[in-house]
Amino acid sequence: MNPLKALFPELGQAVWLDFVARGFIAEGRLKRLVDEDGLRGVTSNPSIFEKAIGDSAEYDPALKAVMEAGDSRVIDLYEGLAIADIQAAADVLRPVYEASDGADGYVSLEVSPYLALHTDETLAEARRLHAAVARDNLMVKVPATPEGIPAIQTLTAEGISINVTLLFGQDAYEQVARAFIAGLQARVEKGGDVSRIASVASFFISRIDVTVDKALDAKIAEANDPDEKAALEALKGKVAIANAKLAYQRYKRIFAEPAWQALAAKGAKAQRLLWASTGVKNKAYSDVLYVEELIGPDTVNTMPPATMDAFRDHGRSRAAIEEDVAGAEAVMARLAKSGIDIDAIARQLVEEGVQLFVDAADKLLGAVAGKRADLLAARLNGQTLVLDEALGTESKKAVETWRASGAIRRLWAHDKTLWSGADEDRWLGWLRIVEDELGHLGDYVDFAEDVRRAGFTDAVVLGMGGSSLGPEVLAETFGHRDGFPKLRILDSTDPDEVRAVEAAVNLPTTLFIVASKSGSTLEPNVFRDYFLGRMKAVVGADGAGSHFVAVTDPGSAMETAAKADDFRKIFHGVPQIGGRYSILSAFGLVPAAASGIDVGAFLDTARTMVRSCGPAVPPAQNPGVLLGTAMASAALKAGRDKVTIIASPGIDTFGAWAEQLIAESTGKGGKGLIPIDGEPVDVPAVYGRDRFFVYLRLDGHADERQDEAVRNLEREGHPVARITLATAEQLPQEFFRFEVATAVAGALLGINPFDQPDVEASKIETKKLFDAAEAQGALPAETPLFSDDRIALYADPANAEALSGQDGFEAAIAAHLGRIRDGDYVAFLAYVARNPSHHAILQDARIALRDTRRVATCLEFGPRFLHSTGQAYKGGPDTGVFLQITADPAEDLAIPRRKLGFGTVIAAQARGDFAVLAERGRRALRVHIKGGDVEAGLKRIAAAVNAAA
Incomplete structure (x- = not known):
């Protein structure tokens, strides 16, 4: 029996592995550890999955299989991989779980570190992961943050086994242990079984010594007395073990109390202390230090593979956890006397630990996002930023600031403090509108069929701003479709232009789409009054309303008027979406459906970009964030606030839509980006140094002169964002990319991008x-x-x-x-x-x-x-x-x-x-x-x- 395998039967300490990977399980190496070394559990965390998924190609076939069946969100791709690994590992360890009556044989999966400071969200995710893995021998990892501790109690009461992570301090450990006991008591009070609930309290070791040793070095450098220097030097490498030994003494006291004994009588299992972070980071220390000195009954040591190999090779087993407890107390007393506050260090390490796991999660999800983009290939519009060194550096700083502050998740969480803190949270319905509208797809399909059956030859959108500019892009880009009316736009009150629209259509076979969010905007109202009057004159008062459709927010004056005039149909907009962000809502989809555009395909294409810009996609891989930070950085740091839009023939009307989005959203308070649309691209000599160029290039339809001109601009040092589309049908992706980019730019500019x-x-x-x-x-x-x-x-x-x-x-x-x-x-x-x-x-x-x-x-x-x-x-x-x-x-x-x-x-x-x-x-x-x-x-x-x- 090797030293590793002897730990449990001889000394009562369970060995768990701090590692998981697909090939490691599939090739039988995990099972060999169980059989040959007595392994009794597995832990995982974002850092482990980041190395497993991000640094290898072993997950690529699984990702490819998912993507070949259809696109998926980055977080779902990751969770699909992680859950499959956790389930496979749990199945390998199932015999251990059964043989130990549920005391061991667990595999741990961490709640997202992004939720560490949010109790309700932690509860929801823990429940969801527990249900998704669907294995009795799963432990859900919850951090011992102030917000995590009440979640631990609630989840325990619900019968979910918890691995409490990020413990550094003895007081925090006691809070966790008592939360666990309170959770069991609540379960007993409701008549629940507590005999199959297990828990571990993961006490992190090496990180304490790393931080304390650094603080001791600073004290040593300041000290003048050689004896004082020696005393401080003697503390190095001792504090983590001393702290753990004293935590073990608290464990013994807490689980000897009558409150616990009453639960034990009902079959409850004590929450064991688990020594985590036991890989030695200081090479001056023994590579098995944090194993040998922490062996004791009813404990767990979760080791990374290298530490496990080292202990197997040359570890020495002894019941060390209760050796020289008085000496441990003396170490902690000398530390306090030196002026180093272990409780403050513990709090610091919890904060740093959360951030480290957040950083790892960002790297992990970034890697998955990159693999997803590679697998999507031409199905996802490409984006390349060509920036000079100075601007590239500033842009990267902005991206990193967004990552470190969790800003993309805050955006999706409707956090108005990302901008001015006014009412921005009320105007973010556009973030989820694609999924919402896919749920109403049948309404648009039915409407399209009704329009086709009615034999309308023309459909005219009567609107202004976003309500007309978006549909205009659709009309010009997608063109006239057989069997459906030709889509036209009227957004001018010039008498000649109104007459020109009337002359171009046959009124008896024309459908008018009156688009107005508020219903009180002057232009749509006078357009409606004019053409409703003309239609009554042509087809009669009784039939005129059947030639009109209204798109408006619920309860608006337009809705009241549409009902009074017996309009053919009324579609509701979303009050939480401003007009310039409304193209992927009914304001864009009703004209699209009327003109025969496949709304399902349109939304599905847009969803590809929605997922690419989602809350789980870190800024460095998030196309909307990258474009927004580049535009804002160019304006703020280089004076390049003229966002000049160049587009290939066939998609060139997109510029007018992007122009209104950027200008109306960012131009306020004396700040803003000034979009420039419709200038034909030319030689660098005609431009000042105030330009930022965005080039939308349509493969197969690109203008060679545009290509060469843009290359020349890049050579002369002008910043260029290149966006490539495989087909014009992929233009819906750009609506969402630019919406996110504009919101991001607004945040960096410090304005509210949703008012006007x-x-x-x-x-x-x-x-x-x-x-x-x-x-x-x-x-x-x-x-x-x-x-x-x-x-x-x-x-x-x-x-x-x-x-x-x-x-x-x-x-x-x-x-x-x-x-x-x-x-x-x-x-x-x-x-x-x-x-x-x-x-x-x-x-x-x-x-x-x-x-x-x-x-x-x-x-x-x-x-x-x-x-x-x-x-x-x-x-x-x-x-x-x-x-x-x-x-x-x-x-x-x-x-x-x-x-x-x-x-x-x-x-x-x-x-x-x-x-x-x-x-x-x-x-x-x-x-x-x-x-x-x-x-x-x-x-x-x-x-x-x-x-x-």
């Missing part, structure tokens, strides 16, 4: 103007700075003073653009019909300005940008120079139930927008095109810009 205070200010100003116009028959008269027969210029007093002394229109434009500073951007805000001709004229002027001034440029059409980038223009950094463009309509268009038409609506919106820009002190000038010839007016404006550039 300056958008609301613009809405209020617009409503005030429109209501006044309705009452008085027209908007108030204005006095121009300059006017001729075709053009008029307007500005608030501050901007007018800045432009004073300029002679004529062209001079005023030149003076306004002369206000551009380094790091600024210029935004054209055009309240005219958004059509190819108008866009081309202003785009040419925009690019000329960029190329000559090296300034970022934006081209926006009103009023749609009001509900998106308008937030950043008013509330973000004061780096914008704005040229607002308005025009007299060629012909106004009346709105049913309104005194004034669309021409007044868009004019009120433009004035409201300008008023808030002025109130925020922005550099702004309004150019008004008179007489109705918009194209000629735009050409004149463009010529003046080109001349000034």
